[in-house]
Amino acid sequence: VNPVYGAHGHRFTVVTDERSLAARAERALATLRSANGTAPGSYRITRREGLLDLAFEGELIGSRASEDSVLLLLHWHVNQRVIDTAAEHRTTFHAAAARSPSGNGILLPAPMESGKTTTVTGLLCAGWSYLTDEAAAVDLDGTVWAYPKPLTIDRGSWPLFPHLEPPEVADTASSWLVTAPEAGASVVERASVCSIVFPAYRRDEATDLTPLSPSEAALRLAQSTFQFDRHGARDLRCVSTLARTIPAYELTIGALDQAIDRLQRLDEGQANAA
């Protein structure tokens, strides 16, 4: 029996005769195991003329030459489906999210290559719990719902987390897929967002945490919303409400350890104030 995985209504199985690949997929998807819900769709990976074909519900998604690449393609497709289904029901941000040991949620919205995954991985290594590194669905009251996909740690961040290197990764791989438990962190289903932090990795700049006005935060949140054009009225209300009620900051990341220290102190301040 193939395990069923899912998040935000996208449920699926992964079927392949490639034993090594099946084991790697099962390991990487462990935090997306799903017990209940609608009938799952089926991903199938087959070997053909030296390539690995990935299909969903019988339709070819793409072909790749290596296990690493076809796993990344699988995760890319899962991401698209999860984002589509999540955005139908909730305002969904291109964001990472985590929960501090004191229970405060943090939302980290940012475009690609800004440091979302690196920042949230740093928080997990510091004892925080995991919600997502890619897509955060948020209610009007500030509840953020998990999409606990494996962390996709790009090559440029590997030196920061050498202890997280997975087994069986080829030298040519572009990313590591690491689950939160492999990073020593637990996964939580949801959290209440207590701070919104827009990370921006800027090499050679000083690490700094700068407050943002509610209007600036709302605008940036809107720009970080998946499918805003389809749900504009709902999403504008959500981003405006969040921006008015939750403090927001820009985090310039020059050095990761300093950035994590800033976020820890921010969380401690909120915990003490509460």
Next chain:
Amino acid sequence: MTGTPLGVQSVLRHAPDLVIEEFDDALLIWDERGGHLHHLDLVASVVWDELDGRRSLAEVSVELAATLQGGGDHIETDVLRLAETLLAEGLLEPASTSAEGEEPVTNGRREA
């Protein structure tokens, strides 16, 4: 009908189907028909609030100049320029003909 260009006697109002969120220093406006999100800074927000579909741009300018207490030497030009932009973006629409015998103002796009 092509209409006349926007002038200081034009009377404009907010377009329908806009979702507006007000902040102390800005407005965010979602244009449901156009499918665009607009950001108006503090100054533009003040002008926006005055465009109520009853007063001309000239009247609005006089009022804003009085509020600014002498700081509004070029205010009529600025109001007109902003109104042109917002009209072109579909956030404003003509409220009425500007004067008897004149054609309605347009947003610069010719109608078929």
